[in-house]
Amino acid sequence: MPIAEHIDCMECGGTAHLAQLIGPEDDLEPGDSVVYLCGECAQRWDVVVDEDDFIDD
Ligand SMILES: [Zn+2]
Structure with a gap:
């Protein structure tokens, strides 16, 4: 998983x-x-991925 699940x-x-x-x-x-x-609250969030969002495994 390269980005956060939550x-x-x-x-x-x-x-x-x-x-x-x-x-x-x-x-x-x-x-x-x-x-x-x-x-x-069922709010939807559209998140544009940037380099800081990636998780280094
Ligand atoms: Zn909420």
Whole structure:
């Protein structure tokens, strides 16, 4: 998993989960966007990936 599966919801402070499956074959690059959905307030977050979002394994 190259990017975080969860982010903090900026609306309610809950946890937003990655709404799409990203497999090892998927090559995300800075500038791509991913969608997170908050499990608590159902807010949708479209996040443009930048280099800081990638997790080094
Ligand atoms: Zn929320």
